[in-house]
Amino acid sequence: MKPILILYASREGQTGRIAAYIGEKIRSHDFPATVLNADPISENFSLTPYAAAIIAASVHGGKHEREIVRFVKHYRDALQQMPTAFVSVSLSQAGVQDEKATSESRAKAAADVQRMIDDFLAETQWRPAIVRPVAGALMYSKYNFLLRMVMKRIARRAGASTDTSRDQVFTKWQDLDTVVENLLRLLPAPASAPYHPPMGEIA
């Protein structure tokens, strides 16, 4: 059985954890999975050994990681020939799912998420079968002093926690379970074993 590729790009580590989780989930369904960081990816890399691909990228400054944009543009034709999913990781998606936020601010966050995904798909011209926005994290422990202050301001505006003494994870892991289940449904059924009729059925 060919493995399913999970290729990711991450700046502060959350998308790496998401990719590892997806890999484990796939294995729990008895399918092989290979988790790879897009930075760096070998020049001789090929998608031929894989049955399907899940590509995950986080958003910084309104854009998905550039190594994923590069990868998808380069391998687009091969990606179009296999079942694929795109997982977009952002803080805006945490705003979409924040039940304490006003409907106005959730709608604004949803529009931001959609715009960032639309920009990515327009730039790469890739048409994945599954597109799933996923909430990321505020990794205050990974930011330098200046970035911690900037992110604290962004978090305040987004209604997220401004307690910089600990990291805040917003990822809803069950969203990833759904991505895996939907992708596995797209895999071609294994060639069925040849039918050997029982003796009594032979005419």
Ligand SMILES: Cc1cc2nc3c(=O)[nH]c(=O)nc-3n(C[C@H](O)[C@H](O)[C@H](O)COP(=O)(O)O)c2cc1C
């Ligand atoms: C400098 C910086 C800029 C960010 N810009 C955005 C942004 O424009 N929109 C957004 O929704 N999230 C933004 N985020 C939130 C990240 O997408 C979120 O922290 C995500 O979990 C990062 O994933 P990673 O740890 O895999 O890099 C930003 C985070 C940082 C640190």
